[in-house]
Amino acid sequence: MYFRLNPECYLIRGKKLGAIFDLIDHKIYALNELETEIVTSCEKNNSIQGERKFLNELKQLCLGNFYSNRSYIQKLRVGSPTIEKQSDPPELHRAFIEINNSCNRNCWFCGHNGIKRSLGCMGCNKWNENGRPLSIERWKEVIDELKDLNCMDIFITGGDLTLEWDRTIDILDYTNRKFTNIYITLHRQSLSIDKINELAGKANMIIQTEDFNDVQSLDTASLLVTRPENFENIEGIQGKNIMVDFIIERGNLLPKDLPITSKKKIQPGSMYQFFNNIEYHPCLGHTLAICFNGNVIPCPMMRGHSFGNVSNKELYAVLKSEWERIDNFWELNLDKIEKCCSCEFRYSCADCRSLEESLTGKLDGKMLCNYDPSEGKWS
Ligand code: SF4
Ligand code: SF4
Ligand code: SF4
Structure with missing residues (x-):
């Protein structure tokens, strides 16, 4: 038998x-x-x-x-890795466009202060970086180039996008109907009813706030920025519309149940996600970010890796000339990450490469995990 x-x-x-x-x-x-x-x-x-x-x-x-006999079971598969790998241009699914780098606030956890955040990509940040901001005309061309690359999801971020509201709306209108999903990140204190109404139907809003009361009253998706020590108080609120962005400091004593270190980081996803994770990094795969100054980077928080600049060059040309380097990020699946490579959960586990790199100093390092795959035990 x-x-x-x-x-x-x-x-x-x-x-x-x-x-x-x-x-x-x-x-x-x-x-x-x-x-x-x-x-x-x-x-x-x-x-x-x-x-x-x-x-x-x-x-x-x-x-x-x-x-009763030995049997060959043909395993279920979706997609064809060979065809995907041969696709030219490569399949870009998600892009972040950082259309400004200005803000009059000075949140202590903002990117320019070098603070590590577990979902900084969903929030706003300003950066101490040089380079001339892309013009509105160039952003529109970049949007067309993303569309030509079949990009599906676009995340519009800043800075405080309300400081140049007309420009923001102009760019947002230009993205209209070009992508499957359009998201825009704004800070809670920059919002007014008028602005919320103006955005309605144009984009999915992600409202960043540090105030626990805000996330309970908002109807839109929100990003609650908080310290891990507060996890106990907010544990019940995480849901479809609330993302929690933990600020991680080296000296933090992280609560055991934190979603980014505990069993909760294992997320049984769709079969598409499973097969994607066998080939690609669960977050960086098929993703690029374009900074306010035109730099093309793997994700909004990985500022130290630039593939080129689109100020005077088409995005496709950057992809073409730097494809090998970009692919090294896209294909950084968890088989290539220390510790995860020996873990049975590696094709269903969440991983923020940006945060891990900044905590360990290594692109393939791993700090945020309470599981020891060599012993098969959670600590
Ligand atoms: S509102 Fe956003 S961009 Fe402005 S300082 Fe705070 S985190 Fe940075
Ligand atoms: S070792 Fe890696 S894949 Fe396994 S649970 Fe930890 S982070 Fe996830
Ligand atoms: S690796 Fe993914 S989750 Fe982490 S900051 Fe980058 S885009 Fe966000």
Whole structure:
């Protein structure tokens, strides 16, 4: 008698343990050591010995089935990595455009102060960087170039975008109907009812605030910037419309349950996400950011890596000439990250490369995780 996992169920092995990923029900089953060995042996088409009770449980969960003969199970796949890799121009799914770098506030956690944030890319930042801001005409050309590259999602950020409101609206109007999703980030204190009304129907707003009361009263998506020490007070509020941006300092004593270090960072996603994560970094893959001065970087917070500048050059030309370097970021899947490479959860785990790089000093370093894959234990 033999037992095989169903086509939609993948066994992913770590150094010590394994996990079954059910790509249809979007569930992950973490296995203990014995269970890992049993499923590994079954997936190698070895006949089953005395493990029926456990395998019956897998069958009850619709994860696999018994076979009287050795069987070849064609695993479910979506997309074609070969075709994707050959695609020219490469598939750009998401772009951040930072259309200004000015703000009259001076939040202590802002990018120019070098503070590390877990979701700084969703918020606003100003930077101590040189270079002439792109003109509105050039931004419109860049938007067309992004459209030509089939970019789907666009995030419009600053600075305080309300300081040059007419310009912001002009650029926003220009993006209209060119992308599947358009997001714009604004600070809570810059907003008025008039501005909210003006944005309605044009973009999805992400409102940054440090005030816990704001996020409860806002109807739009909000980004709550806070210290990890406050996690206990806000634990219940995270949801569809509220993202929490943790400020991470080297000396922070991080609460055990923090979503960016605990089991909560493992997110059973769609099968597209699973296959994407086998090939690409879960966040940096298919993503680029264009800074206020035209610099093209891997993401809004990774300021130290520039692929070129679009002030006087088309975006496509930057992609073409720097493709190998860009691809090194896109393909930085968790197989290439220290610690994660030996973890069974590596194709379903969230990872902020920008934050990890700034905390460890290494592009492939990992600090924010309480799991030890070599022992199979959460601390
Ligand atoms: S409002 Fe945003 S851009 Fe302005 S200082 Fe604060 S974090 Fe920086
Ligand atoms: S961060 Fe890495 S080691 Fe930790 S759970 Fe995720 S994939 Fe595993
Ligand atoms: S790596 Fe991803 S999550 Fe982290 S700052 Fe960059 S875009 Fe945001």
